[in-house]
């Protein structure tokens with residue numbers, strides 16, 4: 001399963017994190033907004049679509065820069081691609097998540113996250 005996710009970074013260098021809603025796998029854990037790439041879909045196009053659906057923001061695919069990827073061998077083999085984004089249109093809203101929060105880069109690794117996210121948060125924090 002290929003999953004794309006974004007670190008939206010604001011002017012203060014904080015990262016937007018989303019808490020997974022009840023009833024879903026990893027409920028209550030903090031994740032980077034994003035979702036599954038559909039068959040035949042380009043990764044960046046999938047991420048633009050997911051951020052529109054989940055946060056109500058519009059993003060130019062050219063504003064997405066790859067940061068790192070990680071893999072997790074759970075029930076399903078997951079490959080998670082993380083992109084960085086510093087510009088978008090609209091104010092992010094929690095349309096899908098239980099909650100969204102701006103988090104200082106240095107505080108990211110303290111959040112409870114799905115297993116695949118830890119290495120990505122560390123890579124992002126090291127660059128910010």
Ligand SMILES: Nc1nc2c([nH]c(=O)n2[C@H]2C[C@H](O)[C@@H](COP(=O)(O)OP(=O)(O)OP(=O)(O)O)O2)c(=O)[nH]1
Nearest residue numbers: 003005024025031032033034035036080114116117
């Ligand atoms: N969006 C996102 N998903 C992540 C992260 N880390 C991680 O393990 N995942 C997993 C959780 C899910 O199994 C999958 C993303 O799928 P999703 O959020 O589109 O779909 P879902 O299973 O929650 O719900 P559904 O669309 O199948 O109903 O990737 C992350 O940082 N962001």
